Amino acid sequence: MSKDISSVARGHKAAISNPHVSEETKEHSRQVLEELAESGELDSAESKNANVVRGHKANLANPHTSEESKDRSEKVLDELDA
Template sequence: MSKDLGNVARGHKAAINNPNVSEEAKDHSRQVLDELEQGGKVENTSTGRSSGGGNEGNVARGHKANLSNPNTSEESKQRSEQVLEDLGQ
């Protein structure tokens, strides 16, 4: 991933997780990240790993921890459930 695209991706990830950002802006950031991922320009944001590999065990443990965290939003828990399902967990 190029340094500039990495910064772009990090900015959009931050916007998605910022409670002060509107849902419209979050949707836009999700769309931009999806386009960057599909083009292979940045690593997969849902699992934190590139399409070339990664440590699925750590990814799964992180999402499992997210599911049991009482401070996590329902939307985030649903996303973690989807990632775990995709991983076959």
């Protein structure tokens, strides 16, 4: 699949929790998330995302990492809302 499943899931989760989204749209998002979970795609994507987060957090704690690399890790973590 060409889409980033984690991003797709985040979008649907946001729609479900958004009070300005219609119940029909929320139900569609619930169905999409259920389908992703049943197919195993969501678990795989979330596991991969968790590994990325752990790696960037480790990079920030590493005293031998350059400031440029740490800045990049901070940016990635901010984007992932970790």
